[in-house]
Amino acid sequence: MDQSKIRNFCIVAHIDHGKSTLADRIIEKTGALTDREMQNQVLDNMDIERERGITIKSQAVRMVYKAKDGEEYIFNMIDTPGHVDFGYEVSRSLAACDGAILVVDATQGVEAQTLANVYLALDHDLDVFPVINKIDLPSAQPQEVRDEIEDVIGIEAQDAPLVSAKNGIGIEDVLEAVVHKIPAPNGNPTAPLKALIFDSIYDSYRGVIVFMRVRDGVLRKGMKVKFMATGAVAEVVEVGYFGPGRFIPADELSAGMVGYFTASIKNIQDSRVGDTVTEVAKPCAEALPGYKKVMPMVYCGLYPADTAKYPDLRDALEKLQLNDASLFYEPETSQALGFGFRAGFLGLLHLEVIQERLEREYNLDLVTTAPGVVYKVYKTDGTSFELTNPSNLPDPSEIDYMEEPIVNGEIMVTTDYVGAIMQLCQERRGKYLSTDYIETTRAILKYELPLNEIIYDFFDALKSRSRGYASFDYELKGYERSELVKLDILINKENVDALSFIVHKDGAYERGRKMCEKLKGEIPRHLFEIPIQAAVGGKVIARETVRAMRKDVLAKCYGGDISRKRKLLEKQKEGKKKMRQIGSVEIPQQAFLSVLKLDEDN
Amino acid sequence: MKEVSLYIHIPFCIKKCLYCDFLSFPASEKVQESYFNALLHEIDSYKDKLSGYSVKSIFFGGGTPSLPNALWIKRTMDTLRSSYNLTDDCEITMEMNPATEAAEKLNIYRKAGINRLSIGLQSTNDTELKKLGRMHDYDTFLKCYEDARQAGFENINIDIMSALPGQSIDSYEKTVRRVVQLSPEHISAYSLIIEEGTPFYDMYGDEAETEYRTGENGDSSYLPTEDEDRQMYELTLKILEESGYHRYEISNYAKKDLECRHNITYWTRGNYVGFGIGAASLLENVRWNNTRVLASYTAYWNDNIGTYEDIICDREELDQKAQMEEYMFLGLRLVEGVSISKFEEYFGIKLIDVYNDIVKNFTNEGLLVINGDKLGLTKKGLDVSNYVMSEFLL
Structure with missing residues (x-):
């Protein structure tokens, strides 16, 4: 493959500036996809991502573009996660590119993530050219935004294509700019194999599918390869390109190409993002720079609402981890919540995504404890x-x-x-x-x-x-x-381990007070009074009381219609099922979740 | 002969009270006429099905059954008499709204065979009555009560309510004491419930859902606080028991042997058939409700339009589990409790075998007590009856 006809690039943008829509249009215009195949946003194929309008896992698409100079070019567009939680994954995706399209909203201009992402791209030596999107909106100010890009970021923007990704305006200009402004790869096809892993997914039939960019050399079917950081060795079963929405097998991938391979790898931990793949028989001298093992930043306890579902939760986490090397978990036991897991995440969004997938895809009802960082x-x-x-x-x-x-x-x-x-x-x-x-x-x-x-x-x-x-x-x-302290919550004098958390000593009182208030609203009345206390080092710093239940309302049961009465009792009974017993107090599961949202009422 | 109770629903009222969520509405005389015609057809249609039963009680509820022309009540009574075997001492109750009273109506009712009145007083405080959206004041009620006695009614119930907007403990106590002074045979005392879909819900719904009400004594814009509600409830018990009434059901008090038989039918799961829209029935362990749609009801019974299935909803043949649950949570509303031996007689299994843990826990907690053959709520248990009853759902 002639490297001069390859363009490897990504699109960077602030959230909502139209990155995914532009990606869709580029795929459309290159004719790699029929209208019918065209889902709304081809790159975002996970439900959760679509609903949130962000891209979580990186993916790549290979396209064929016939440029105005009459030549056919191969475009490899690599999508990057759009959230700060996935910073390392973003950096590895960028490292697999040679250039980047910067999308800036013509109505919003440069924003925090615009800057952060451009700097990140420049740090990876990418050539960046700007595109001004949403020019169809009445409030669009393309010239101001051009000036701003030059002033703030310091990159040439006067010839930036003006587009409306939504309406398909100006896409042709973007494609031409990709050809002319993004450099072709310059790897050495005859050197030993050196390929950068920027993502991987798990497939139950083929094992791990490794997404990578070949820097030097050639990757062939049947080749024995080594993952330099993890030391894993495997024989390549299949290599190929990323067609839109599907994999297209090929015989080999040469320097400059972006694609995938499978090698019957069972454990996704073996193919870590950022690692370098080389040939066992003819290894390269040193790995590509920049690899690091990502460490979870945020931890929380995950417990099945129904204690009998513990094995189901374990299986679900196992399956999710197959696709997500950055998800960490280990079993733990809570006096309040029973058997569950302590799970580590890249950030809060990552946590929420995993939680939602467990609930949605695996149909689990979860009780999550307050997320905390690693101290x-x-x-x-x-x-x-x-x-x-x-x-x-x-x-x-x-x-x-x-x-x-x-x-x-x-x-x-x-x-x-x-x-x-x-x-x-x-x-x-x-x-x-x-x-x-x-x-x-x-x-x-x-x-x-x-x-x-x-x-x-x-x-x-x-x-x-x-x-x-x-x-x-x-x-x-x-x-x-x-100066950190552990804040304990005592319900009816019993310490509820699942509600403990670490807080700065100056914030302990405020936090404790809010926790008690919130819990008071969540814990139903019992036949006795229930003190709710927040304590630091055994000293109570805040207290609320759930008063004893003393009297039901005396409702009329009219004309022998007992259905309402039955419904009321059923509701009461149903509510009880969703409770966790702590000592003699029944605490609704909702209470564990509600303390995560202490500031909601402000 | 087996026994049955009959309920007759009269859905009409002058205007809807602000807290009311029962099936009732104002209607023209023409609509009322068509309704009564349908009602008479419906009553007559069950005569074969109920030929083996004697009727031990009849209850006219609403709505405001005392609103329509009294002759309709007479005609309804005539139909009931010609279609069913009424026992000699059949208890026949009519709900009475003091605002609709006219002495001659009472005479017609009495002659038609009505022998018990249930008068919706709610409060003797005119400001509170106004806030409820009631049409009567205390004087109007007094006249109604005297006229009723005059007409020969010897069995009268008075409904009162606590936890009303703007109600103070003092004013509630006054209501209770004034009612006792009148010496009715029976007193029903309920708490106001703010039901969704009523104007009261829009006015007080948020407040009612707050666990700790912030209202101040006597402030007209607030519901009484929970503590005040509680004190009102204690007052009811104290004053009524001092005055010769005994509490036989969670919210009902009566002089000796003057308990409402019709009500007891409901709690002991006796047979009852309801006539009129929205009326509920339980007959040989089948429950059903009549349609709540007036047009469907009259179309079927007057003009034979539609099918019987169209005007019956929620028909349910109760399985043993549902029957046992009902036996417990309905029976426990009666202060004497449920019969342990009858449970075994009905279901072929000992009560204690079904509910062992629950009975044990609640008796330990002092919420239930076994007294000979009866398992009943203690005073403390009566206070939190829903909490206890819900545990009896299997």
């Missing part, structure tokens, strides 16, 4: 460990000090809301770094924020305090020492 605990005996479950925190007397993860956050916001956002960051224990004005009306606020302050509802708070104008991006900075 480092240094004990007085000189040892240390990473804490993922608050219940495992040793007695305060055994703790020398603790560290928590800190992120570098960038918030782009219109100047009207700078005050409100700064206040929010302060409330979340943010450390102010700087304010950069990118134009007279917009600023980038830089803060160091503890990760545990942003995993709950930071995005929501940000949106509501800026009327939706603020956008946020972050990356992990490292660990810092912090």
